[in-house]
Amino acid sequence: MNERKEIQTYLKDAVITVEEALKSVLPADWDVPQRLRDSMMYSLEAGGKRIRPALVLAAAEAVNGDEQASAQALSVACAVECIHTYSLVHDDLPALDNDDYRRGKLTNHKVYGEAMAILAGDALLTHAFHLIPQTVSSGVPAQTALAISSDLAMLAGARGMVGGQVADVLGEQGITSISELEYIHLHKTSDLIVFAVTSGARVGGASEQQLELLRQYGRNVGLAFQIQDDILDLIGDEAKLGKKTNSDVAQQKVTYPYLLGIEESKAEVERLTQEAKAAVLDARLAEPLRLLEIADYLLNREY
Amino acid sequence: MNERKEIQTYLKDAVITVEEALKSVLPADWDVPQRLRDSMMYSLEAGGKRIRPALVLAAAEAVNGDEQASAQALSVACAVECIHTYSLVHDDLPALDNDDYRRGKLTNHKVYGEAMAILAGDALLTHAFHLIPQTVSSGVPAQTALAISSDLAMLAGARGMVGGQVADVLGEQGITSISELEYIHLHKTSDLIVFAVTSGARVGGASEQQLELLRQYGRNVGLAFQIQDDILDLIGDEAKLGKKTNSDVAQQKVTYPYLLGIEESKAEVERLTQEAKAAVLDARLAEPLRLLEIADYLLNREY
Numbered sequence: 001m002n003e004r005k006e007i008q009t010y011l012k013d014a015v016i017t018v019e020e021a022l023k024s025v026l027p028a029d030w031d032v033p034q035r036l037r038d039s040m041m042y043s044l045e046a047g048g049k050r051i052r053p054a055l056v057l058a059a060a061e062a063v064n065g066d067e068q069a070s071a072q073a074l075s076v077a078c079a080v081e082c083i084h085t086y087s088l089v090h091d092d093l094p095a096l097d098n099d100d101y102r103r104g105k106l107t108n109h110k111v112y113g114e115a116m117a118i119l120a121g122d123a124l125l126t127h128a129f130h131l132i133p134q135t136v137s138s139g140v141p142a143q144t145a146l147a148i149s150s151d152l153a154m155l156a157g158a159r160g161m162v163g164g165q166v167a168d169v170l171g172e173q174g175i176t177s178i179s180e181l182e183y184i185h186l187h188k189t190s191d192l193i194v195f196a197v198t199s200g201a202r203v204g205g206a207s208e209q210q211l212e213l214l215r216q217y218g219r220n221v222g223l224a225f226q227i228q229d230d231i232l233d234l235i236g237d238e239a240k241l242g243k244k245t246n247s248d249v250a251q252q253k254v255t256y257p258y259l260l261g262i263e264e265s266k267a268e269v270e271r272l273t274q275e276a277k278a279a280v281l282d283a284r285l286a287e288p289l290r291l292l293e294i295a296d297y298l299l300n301r302e303y
Numbered sequence: 304m305n306e307r308k309e310i311q312t313y314l315k316d317a318v319i320t321v322e323e324a325l326k327s328v329l330p331a332d333w334d335v336p337q338r339l340r341d342s343m344m345y346s347l348e349a350g351g352k353r354i355r356p357a358l359v360l361a362a363a364e365a366v367n368g369d370e371q372a373s374a375q376a377l378s379v380a381c382a383v384e385c386i387h388t389y390s391l392v393h394d395d396l397p398a399l400d401n402d403d404y405r406r407g408k409l410t411n412h413k414v415y416g417e418a419m420a421i422l423a424g425d426a427l428l429t430h431a432f433h434l435i436p437q438t439v440s441s442g443v444p445a446q447t448a449l450a451i452s453s454d455l456a457m458l459a460g461a462r463g464m465v466g467g468q469v470a471d472v473l474g475e476q477g478i479t480s481i482s483e484l485e486y487i488h489l490h491k492t493s494d495l496i497v498f499a500v501t502s503g504a505r506v507g508g509a510s511e512q513q514l515e516l517l518r519q520y521g522r523n524v525g526l527a528f529q530i531q532d533d534i535l536d537l538i539g540d541e542a543k544l545g546k547k548t549n550s551d552v553a554q555q556k557v558t559y560p561y562l563l564g565i566e567e568s569k570a571e572v573e574r575l576t577q578e579a580k581a582a583v584l585d586a587r588l589a590e591p592l593r594l595l596e597i598a599d600y601l602l603n604r605e606y
Contacts, residue, residue: 118398119468128456133449146439149436166336
């Protein structure tokens with residue numbers, strides 16, 4: 001057996017795998033208007049931690065310890081990144097967050113114009129549902145692919161990510177309680193992480209009981225991830241984040257650190273991480289270690 | 304056997320069936336921000352001919368003459384209307400067509416604001432993919448539902464409807480040839496009509512050969528539909544259309560009548576309709592009559 005990779009190396013390798021796969025899901029000779037493909041690729045290739053697709057791959061492998069499962073799940077990993085990317089492109093639009101930069105690069109509409117950014121977002125969203133059925137050709141049963149597609153529509157839609165985004169838009173300045181903030185984060189951030197973990201686990205052959213425990217993992221990891229983001233945004237290093245820190249405070253955005261203070265927010269991230277790990281252990285997966293390590297990695301990240 | 308319905312009555316009944324079903328696909332007690340549901344329902348309930356969902360139901364029934372198939376296809380019919388509606392909501396946005404009215408009602412962003420219109424469009428698009436897997440509970444095989452979902456992602460996405468919309472946006476003012484215009488219409492209009500017909504036919508149990516002929520039907524009907532729209536827009540009655548006629552000419556929009564003249568455009572609609580009907584007859588469906596009648600109905604419509 002080879003020496004075991006550090007989690008940092010494992011995640012870096014996942015980024016390479018996913019970014020390579022993303023290139024081939026929008027082939028260069030694709031029969032679409034060139035500018036549309038350019039606009040889609042611009043945001044897909046804009047980097048980021050690729051933590052959602054990494055979770056798809058890790059969860060697929062975790063269930064039965066079968067590395068083949070993570071290869072089978074690769075088009076689902078690309079699908080989740082298409083969804084995440086479209087949500088950023090639309091969120092950055094002038095009518096929403098009106099951001100000019102993301103990760104140190106101009107946002108999509110600043111490069112391609114608003115019309116193209118709206119349409120490229122629509123195309124990326126739709127493309128996710130094109131990628132999921134492709135798992136069937138790598139041996140995933142049609143029922144499983146359909147369940148994954150149905151989960152994505154639920155978790156990315158009105159009752160999921162879009163609902164969270166709407167609550168965020170409607171709540172701006174008016175949020176005063178942790179429970180309102182939690183609603184936003186659970187939908188805007190956790191739901192897609194829940195999808196990433198459970199879709200991978202479905203490819204890996206997880207039982208309903210395992211899926212339910214992995215949903216708990218995803219909810220907690222997602223919430224911890226978002227609170228950690230808010231903490232880093234407040235105290236972080238401008239260069240590392242690639243955007244102005246303290247921007248939420250400048251905009252008077254209500255966050256966990258704003259409502260609870262930094263120390264209590266850090267404690268909450270820690271508590272959520274432990275709960276997430278407990279759920280994974282309860283799920284009795286064949287190889288739970290990567291999912292445990294990823295929860296810890298996200299807790300300890302500095303950007 | 305009951306007396307056979309006129310096609311007008313058949314289509315009116317289909318509108319009632321679909322509008323009833325649309326109410327239940329976004330239930331009133333749905334756990335989403337109320338304003339998001341309101342915004343989605345506002346545009347879903349804004350009327351229209353509902354020709355796409357009617358085609359889903361008609362095609363489902365046509366293949367084996369089984370009325371039960373059209374009931375099984377009802378959630379697919381709702382899905383296609385969600386897609387059509389989202390495309391209108393996004394097309395009307397200030398960054399795209401910047402329309403204040405559609406079918407005599409204020410457009411979504413004029414009522415709910417741009418941010419909500421973008422997000423409600425995203426939610427409607429996503430919801431279509433939530434509805435398709437529901438056909439399984441009415442007896443449709445998972446493989447069939449997955450093929451329908453995959454078709455929708457193809458025909459509504461970058462290589463389909465969104466691609467057509469992008470070509471339209473990029474081509475404004477610069478289009479000089481029928482072939483460029485045809486590309487736009489084939490994707491912006493025909494692709495979703497192809498989806499409507501073939502998804503219904505899949506539920507009805509069509510063979511691959513039948514699906515291919517029905518794709519030809521859909522392409523031709525879609526193109527005829529769009530040219531007829533342009534003709535009616537030029538000569539039509541303002542009240543019947545619910546929008547300013549001649550608006551395309553005022554905006555110097557290049558259309559079939561603009562490039563070919565009205566008489567030649569009418570001849571083209573007639574020719575496409577005959578080709579569409581020939582393809583349906585070649586497909587040897589058990590009950591082809593409704594699909595033939597719908598092609599004629601669209602040819603002869605006055606609004």
